[in-house]
Amino acid sequence: MQLKGKTAIITGSARGLGKAIALKLAGMGANIVLNDIASSKDIDSTADEFRAMGYNVIVTKGDVRNKDDVENMVNKAVEAFGSVDILVNNAGITRDTLIIKMSEEDWDDVLDINLKGAFLCTKAVARVMMKQRSGKIINIASVAGVMGNPGQANYSASKAGLIGLTKTTAKELASRGITCNAVAPGLIQSKMTEVLPEKIKENYLKNMPLGRFGTPDDVADVVGFLASPASDYITGQVIHIDGGLVM
Numbered sequence: 001m002q003l004k005g006k007t008a009i010i011t012g013s014a015r016g017l018g019k020a021i022a023l024k025l026a027g028m029g030a031n032i033v034l035n036d037i038a039s040s041k042d043i044d045s046t047a048d049e050f051r052a053m054g055y056n057v058i059v060t061k062g063d064v065r066n067k068d069d070v071e072n073m074v075n076k077a078v079e080a081f082g083s084v085d086i087l088v089n090n091a092g093i094t095r096d097t098l099i100i101k102m103s104e105e106d107w108d109d110v111l112d113i114n115l116k117g118a119f120l121c122t123k124a125v126a127r128v129m130m131k132q133r134s135g136k137i138i139n140i141a142s143v144a145g146v147m148g149n150p151g152q153a154n155y156s157a158s159k160a161g162l163i164g165l166t167k168t169t170a171k172e173l174a175s176r177g178i179t180c181n182a183v184a185p186g187l188i189q190s191k192m193t194e195v196l197p198e199k200i201k202e203n204y205l206k207n208m209p210l211g212r213f214g215t216p217d218d219v220a221d222v223v224g225f226l227a228s229p230a231s232d233y234i235t236g237q238v239i240h241i242d243g244g245l246v247m
Helices: 016-027 043-052 067-081 104-132 153-176 198-206 216-227
Strands: 007-010 031-036 057-061 086-089 135-140 178-185 238-241
Touching: 007 016, 007 067, 016 031, 016 043, 016 086, 016 216, 031 043, 031 067, 043 057, 057 067, 067 104, 086 104, 086 216, 104 135, 104 153, 104 178, 135 153, 135 216, 153 178, 178 216, 216 238
Parallel strands: 007 031, 007 086, 031 057, 086 135, 135 178, 178 238
Antiparallel strands: none
């Protein structure tokens, strides 16, 4: 219960990796703010699951690309629980295709959600955390942002940008007791990675010393550590969760 009394916002948390992270933080005692787009069919049922387990949870529906939606999310968190102590910028999409076939819309959508969304959420919670003189910001990046990936120019660029945002945020907010770190998952079992071509998956496995894909819990466990007091002296870092793919 290292996070008892703390409040965590997890974007893109209706299902998949975001849900696994929210479940991990809830199990550590945190109050949970679930966030996903208004059209999500899963977020209300996810909240019901959490409540059935006895966890404190609220739902905020909105688009991380929209400044008003983001500010509403943070305001609701403060109204419900009195603070925002942890932000996990998890919301993300893919629109995979080769550069020569990629439309401007596919580029813009991925950069807006994956990178601009993280910027807007970070900016909104920073105001609250700076007043508290404490806070943890954790960005979900990707190995694609470190090594690139064919067919993912937009996704790779967004995650590389997120790593840069992580380091700058860490430097700007450290004096106020706020840390900012990123995790860079490799191939994690999810609906997003299920659609990757088999050839890409095989190439990943060939270069992965541990020889298996990761699970959402593998990522959630590291996020739980970064959200806890055990990581208080760690900031501006990118932790790879990739089975040894990037060394």
